[in-house]
Amino acid sequence: MTVVDPGLPATEPLREDIRLLGGILGSVVRDHEGEEIFDLVEQARVESFRVRRSEIDRGELAQLFDGIDITRAIPVIRAFSHFSLLANLAEDIHRERRRAVHVRAGEPPQDSSLASTYSKLDAARLDAATVEDLLRDALVSPVITAHPTETRRRTVSEIQSRITDLMRFRERTELDDTEIAETDAKIERQILALWQTALIRLSRLRIQDEIEVGLRYYDMSLFDVIPRINTELRAALRSRWPDADLLTRPMLRPGSWIGGDRDGNPFVTGEIVHRATNRAAQVAFTRYLADLVGLEHELSMSARLIDVDADLQALADASKDESAFRADEPFRRAVRGIRGRLSATARRMLDVVPDNTLDSPELEPYAAPQEMLDDLDLLDRSLRRTANGVIADDRLATLRQALETFGFHLSGLDMRQNSEIHEQVVAELLAWAGVHSDYASLSEDERVAILSAELETRRPLIGPRAEFSEQTAKELAIVESAADAVRTFGGGAVPNYIISMCTSVSDMLEAAVLLKEAGILDPGDAETGPSSPVGVVPLFETIDDLQQGAATLTATLSIPVYRALVTSRGDNQEVMLGYSDSNKDGGYLAANWALYRAELDLVEAARAAGIRLRLFHGRGGTVGRGGGPSYDAILAQPTGAVTGSLRITEQGEVIAAKYAEPRLARRNLETLLAATIESTLLDVEGLGDDAEPAYALLDDLAARAQAAYGALVHETPGFVEYFRMSTPVAEIGELNIGSRPASRKPTNSVYDLRAIPWVMSWSQSRVMLPGWYGVGTAFEDWVGGDADKLATLTDLYRRWPFFRTVLSNMAQVMAKSDLGLAARYSELVPDEQLRKTVFDMISTEHAKTVSMYLKITGHDGLLDDNPALARSVFNRFPYLEPLNHLQVELLRQLRAGDDREQVKRGILLTMNGLATALRNSG
Incomplete structure (x- = not known):
């Protein structure tokens, strides 16, 4: 079949950029690796495109690499990996180019932009009271997680950023031939540096390294972008509803799991929690102090030339600044006083004092960010009184916005632990205190009674001479470190305590007891009641847990002491939904429907209990882990599931893809806000009175899909062996992309394997199984050749x-699958019968799923509704082909006994290159 280039005229500038960057890369390869390697790279490239055009059989290309020596393989792998990275860069620039074309053409704002959302809100004519109620406690929080599959080193990211800037300069500046040549030479120097920079780390990332990786995005983009968006959003909404009290706090506030998520990660300790919170605060203080230095330079107004109001004069005098050079410069003296107080605050709070601090022992530290914000607001008012509003709107406005958004803590660090660990720790505490010697033996009702009683008294379970097991001592140290962060930086520093595998009321109360023992949760008394700055958040992960989630929440809220705690938190309760384990448990369609049903049930449970529900979506980068376009995913939530609030995990390659530079960050953050506001204020579900029949139909389809998925993954003898042999899952454990082990515990069970290596392995082998398997059988069996039933699915x-979103995301992941390549991986399975049995099941289901998707949607191809991805697949996927073939060959060599370090490194390089090219592989 001939593959036709989608959107040829629109993609020509993209292809020109790819040709330019690819040509420079080719020259670098020739100059530094020699003609033989260059010729092999070129031959592989040409043959890959011939495979796409069906001019040669895939096996002919694979023969190029049969028995290849590792010294020749590695530069070829590096060449195609670097090309994928450069192609990503070109695609990002092209998306900017296309958006600019739409704007210049005067077209309406594109969906997922705030401008488009404002237009929709204007058309809806909502009343102020409704908007105020629905946006009360509004929050959108992208949460960078503790186990990113981000495979790029910081150095590589920085080089890529410089190439991006040069490519933009080349396109947007009128250059003569000489200037173009000079710019191309600069690009060549960067690509040369990239070629000579190692792509993978020699050692595994430590959590300390992950903390730094997560924090670097603040200086790269988030510090500049988030406060500005918050200010613009507040102004836009208040201008539409001036009588409503809207967004009293910034709506966009980021979070992190890096250093607080210890579920299955033995390396998280109390010291790590302290480091994570303290380093985050240090990043914030460093930025604030640098901005204050800038303000000192800029605010040089003289009292001889402007009128100085009494408030400004008082702030200037309070600075204790007696320099004769600034005697008539009240703004400078005032700023210096603010910097002195912030310096004193930094010395009190931080382990390492940032640059630009002042030694002003006579100045008191700020007790809270609001005190500093009050001083900055005073500066703002004084500037405006002296007709200097344009100056106030620059650096000072940026600093005020940043301080309001980030406070002294920068981002909220969530705590997370498995409910099994909580049970063991609480049992030991109760035994030590003489409350009960065998908590584990108690029934659920008995556990709840004991835990409730403990939450109603300030009496601690832990005495000064208490002796506990290593695990319990470690858990207590971690929670105590979180308490110290809250005391130092405020409640925003550690906003949530998340309970993995939460299945019962006692699971919820055990976490609350640990918070109480650390002094975070105050049981209060008869007059005040309990309170806690840290919320207890259940995480429902498996399909069974999702189905029982609302019942668990309702039962917990029926416990008086817990309900009183929720009341003290403004009747707000957060619930986290896990996408990864539910998918691994029951397959793509069953997991997505279980999540939707869980949300419906949770919304009803919250309504009945009179509380405000906030959902936290634990999505990964891949469709198999809840990934896909954020805007569509949020709009696809049930009515009432997005009540002005949304938290969502960001992980893997998508972190860099979304937040590596300001323009990308703004676009992606706008998407989250736009979808949240539209889902909250507008009717987007679209089913009306047909909802219940549609829900019943999905119940049926999900059950069929889960059965088909289970028949392969959980019931086929030898399936785990097939998975381990036909994918690089064992080798992924050696890829230095994260600090945590690949499995929660030593096991051969799919259930205990972490979702990242599960999904990443299928992505590398181009099966993409978690993103589609079982769906085709479900649809085909239900339709059964009945045209009316097919029409029902088309209507839905x-x-x-x-x-629509479920099918669209499925089509996207299937477009990245390639069963021809997957067949090559299946050849790594020694058991011929097992290989044939499992691969036949996979290929049969793949064909069914594609066929049913096309019938239901009426499309001619998988990517008819996603032209951007269609262009990407057409332009770039032939360059993935050599990486897959080389990975198979090196896996074969390694498993045949060639365990040289270079062979292992070559496999890791292929993983890195494929992850970069696929952009959402884990």
Whole structure:
């Protein structure tokens, strides 16, 4: 079949950029690796495109690498990996180019932009009271997680950023031939540096390194972008509803799991929690102090030339600045006083004092960010009184916005631990205190009674001479470190305590007891009641847990002491939904429907209990872990599931893809805000009175899909062996992309394997199984050749955002699958019968799923509704082909006994290159 280039005229500038960057890379390869390697790279490139055009069989290309020596393989792998990275860069620039074309053409704002959202809100004519109620406690929080599959080193990211800037300069500046040549030479120097920079780390990332990786995005983009968006959003909404009290706090506030998520990660300790919170605060203080230095330079107004109001004069005098050079410069003296107080605050709070601090022992530290904000607001008012509003709107406004958003803590660090660990720790505490010697033996009702009683008294379970097991001592140290962060930086420093595998009321109360023992949760008394700056958040992960989630929440809220705690938190309760384990448990369609059903049930449970529900979506980068376009995913939530608030994990390659530079960050953050506001204020579900029949139909389809998935993954003898042999899952454990082990514990069970290596392995082998398997059988069996039933599914696809998004995301991941390449990986399975049995099941289901998708949607191809991805697949995927073939060959060599370090490194390089090219592989 001939593959046709989608959107040829629109993609020509993209292809020109790819040709330019690829040509420079080729020259670098020739100059530094020699003609033989260059010729092999070129031959592989040409043959890959011939495979796409069906001019040669894939096996002919694979023969190029049969028995290849590792010294020749590695530069070829590096060449195609670097090309993928440069192609990503070109695609990002092209998306900017296309958006600019739409704007210049005067077209309406594109969906997922705030400008488009404002237009929709204007058309809806909502009343102020409704908007104020629905946006009360509004929050959108992208949360960078503790186990990123971000495979790029910081050095590589920085080089890529410089190439991006040069490519933009080349396109947007009128250059003569000489200037173009000079710019191309600069690009060549960067690509040369990239070629000579190692792509993978020699050692595994430590959590300390992950903390630094997460924090670097603040200086790269988030510090500049987030406060500005918050200010613009507040102004836009208040201008529409001036009588409503809207967004009293910034709506966009980021979070992190890096250093607080200890579920299955033995390397998280109390010291790590302290480091994570303290380093985050240090990043914030460093930025504030640098901005204050800038303000000192800029605010040089003389009292001889302007009128100085009494408030400003008082702030200037309070600085204790007696320099004769600034005697008539009240703004400078005032700023210096603010810097002195912030310096004193930094010395009191931080382990390492940042640059630009002042030694002003006579100045008191700020007790809270609001005190500093009050001083900055005073500066702002004084500037405006002296007709200097344009100056106030620059650096000072940026600093005020940043301080309001980030406070002294920068971002909220969530704590997370498995409920099994909580049970063991609490049992030991109760035994030590003489409350009960065998907590584990108690029934659920008995546990709840004991835990409730403990939450109602300030009496601690831990005495000064208490002796505990290593595990319990470690857990207590971690929670105590979180308490110290809250005391130092405020409640925003550690906003949530998340309970993995939460299945019962006692699971919830055990976490609350640990918070109480650390002094975070105050049981209060008869007059005040309990309170806690840290919320207890259940995480429902498996399909069974999702189905029982609402019942668990309702039962917990029926416990008086817990309900009183929720009341003290403004009747707000957060619930986290896990996408990864539910998918691994029951397959793509069953997991997505279980999540939707869980949200429906949780919304009803919250309504019945009179509380405000906030959902936290634990999505990964891949469709198999809840990934896909954020805007569509949020709009696909049930009515009432997004009540002005949304938290969502960001992980893997998508962190850099979304936040590596300001323009990308703004675009992606706008998407989260736009979708949250629209889902909250507008009717987006679209089913109306047909909801219940649609829900019943999805119940049926999900059950069929889960059965088909289970028949392969959980019931086929030898399936785990097939998975381990036909994918690089064992080798992924050696890829230095994160600090935590690949499995929660030593096991051969799919259930205990972490979702990242599970999904990443299928992505590397181009099967992409978690993103589609079982769906085709479910649809085909239900339709059964009945045209009316098929028409029902088509109607749902057109009217129901959830169903449309599920199918669209599935089509996207299937477009990245390639069963021809997957067949090459299956040859790594020694058992011929097992290989044939499992691969036949996979290929049969793949064909069914593609066929049913096309019938339901009426599309001619998988990517008809996603032209941007269609262009990407057309332009770039032939360059992935050599990486897959080389990975298979090196896996074969390694498993045949060639365990040289270079062979292992070559495999890791292929993983890195494929992850970069696929952009959402884990």
